[in-house]
Amino acid sequence: MSSVITPQRLASLFRPRSVALVGASNKSAFSRTAYRNLVEFGFAEKTYLVNRRGAETHGRPTVTSCAEIGEPVDVAFMMVPQAGTLDALTDAAAAGIRNAVILSAGYGEAGESGRAAQAELVAHAESLGMVLLGPNHLGFANLVDQAPVTPILGLPREAGSVALLSQSGASSAAMLEFATLSGADLSYMVTLGNEAMITAGHVLDFLVDDEHTRAIAIFMESIRDPEVFRAAARRAAAAGKPIVVLKAGSSELSARTAAAHTGALVGDDRTVDAVFRDLGIIRVDSIEDMLITAGAAANLDRLERPGIGVVSISGGACDILADRAEDLGARLPEFAASTREALADVMPAYGTIQNPLDVTGAAIIDPTIFTRAIEAVSADPGIGVVAVVNTLPWQSDGGPFAGQAFADAIGDGIQRASGPVVYVNQVLEPITAYTKEVMAQARVPHAIPGLRQAVVALRNLGWWSDATRDPGGEAPARDTVPVPAPADRRGSWSEARARQLLTEAGIPVIPGELATSPQQAAKAAADFGGPVALKIVSPDILHKSDIGGVRLGVSGNDAVAAAYEDVRRAGDRVPGAQVEGVLVTPMRSGGTELLVGVVRDPHWGPMLAVALGGIFVEVLGDSALSPLPVTPARARELLESLRGAALLRGVRGTAPADLDALAETVARVGDLALALGDDLESLEINPLRVDGSTVEALDAVVTWKETA
Known part of the structure; x- marks a missing residue:
């Protein structure tokens, strides 16, 4: 259904010529306030009251069904209980109404039964050719055309150039008041609720084309349909319309609260941060900053x-x-x-x-x-x-x-x-x-x-x-990255296969030899001409040091041969592990160690992470994220954003890292991850060592979506 919810399709919803209040009742505060808003905005003659008993309501006669209206109607504001909503939609569709604003709660936010009811609601609307705003929300107000379809009190009569979207209906009233007090005059106010059909991304897409809106402020707890949102945000950046977002859910407690409120998963907050930066979305942490920033952006350009x-x-x-x-x-x-x-x-x-x-x-x-x-x-x-x-x-x-x-x-x-x-x-x-x-x-x-x-x-x-100064289009073409055939992108891979993958992709890897005997290990060490590291190689053993499968700084033929035997026997501690041999590599000292990895986020796709620390990544917690693809220039920005970036620039007499070469390697890792497509679950180089102009992967792990 997302494909048919276009800005053109939403124009009849958000710029209505007439409105039907379905479930209008003198006893309902929602009905009284919604009707009063319409009257005060001069919409009385274009408002129709639907009451199933036909009782006089708000001092006016009513009809018992939308079919009795006898005039074209753009929007049905549904104020009926959940149990009657499906029938109300059927009646509205029979009268030619194609847009419904659903007030009722008890859907996706209300557990398994609520999610089932919401799925049924959407399926029914789709079968009728209708689109829904909501449910579980308080409607919208088009202040440019003076068309309020909401029971929210205190709507301003003066239109401005900031559009406000909110997943919280109750909070939107306070936001609206502060917008007025701070001079961020609104063009539209749209409460989104559960976004069962129309999402924030769809509304954002509509507002990009709205000539009266110059900035968009959004309060959101979750992002449904990320690709629709991403595409709309890119269009906004290209159109020069700033998006300012107050995104809840950065703490574990608020994420749980948000999920309970809207019935949607919040997603990893650091990933959302990275995506917002990539899209040029301004993220703030208070209602005040959201609206004042949006107001300034709309007026200053x-x-x-x-x-x-x-x-x-x-x-x-x-x-x-x-x-x-x-x-x-x-x-x-x-x-x-x-x-x-x-x-x-x-x-x-x-x-x-x-x-x-x-x-x-x-x-x-x-x-x-x-x-x-x-x-x-x-x-x-x-x-x-x-x-x-x-x-x-x-x-x-x-x-x-x-x-x-x-x-x-x-x-x-x-x-x-x-x-x-x-x-x-x-x-x-x-x-x-x-x-x-x-x-x-x-x-x-x-x-x-x-x-x-x-x-x-x-x-x-x-x-x-x-x-957003130069949003550009597609990322510039880079060299093609050779990858294994799809049939080979399965199962568990050892470090040796991961090293081969990196090497073929043009990513520098520390020299190494896979030994299958003590004599071969000793010869490899002699060829390297110095102390070596020995590591067990097995697709079933990822954390080698945990089982004693690593020896460092080993010198001499006898010592290397003995270390080979010790490392090889460590595989016996993992029953059934398939051991391919022992990897022998020269020891390295000095330089700076980083982690460079790609993980596929379920909502946003592959995300690149760079971090300082090598084995101390979790201790230092110094990392930066970005969606793919990344250019070398963007990779350098990520590296320079790290708190420990001074280490890369050289401190206390150490050689500065060749940031251009390092950034090219990081971007190449991203290219490889994209080339591997949906088969890839994660790709991690840890550590990636940089020492002056030398950049090389010391260890790597690749995992696939379908593992043996």
């Missing part, structure tokens, strides 16, 4: 660079902003020489010219200091956006705003600026109708309430601007 320039009436605010920028990883670059020269003509002699810039009390005497400082800072080659800190009122004292002259001067600066400028209030005060009057008079298009909130929003927007 893409930034040319991530640097933030600050012009402030308060030195204290400058200190706070500098601290928060350091905490949150936002960039406050030093001003260029040309900017300092320009500001020297603006600032009083006692002022300090730096970023953040305190315009001092001189701006109280001469408000044009604001105007000229904004103009100068906006022209700085390292600044992508200017944040101007000053007070904004949220309530009137009955007279003109005492600070209007300063707001006007800031507005003049915004008009003369070379780039985007945002007004920042020092505290998290609401942006009310009175605030907007002051802003309109000053020609200030947008304001952010709160210093920390401004840093978060502008940092996020800068990151998104860089991450």
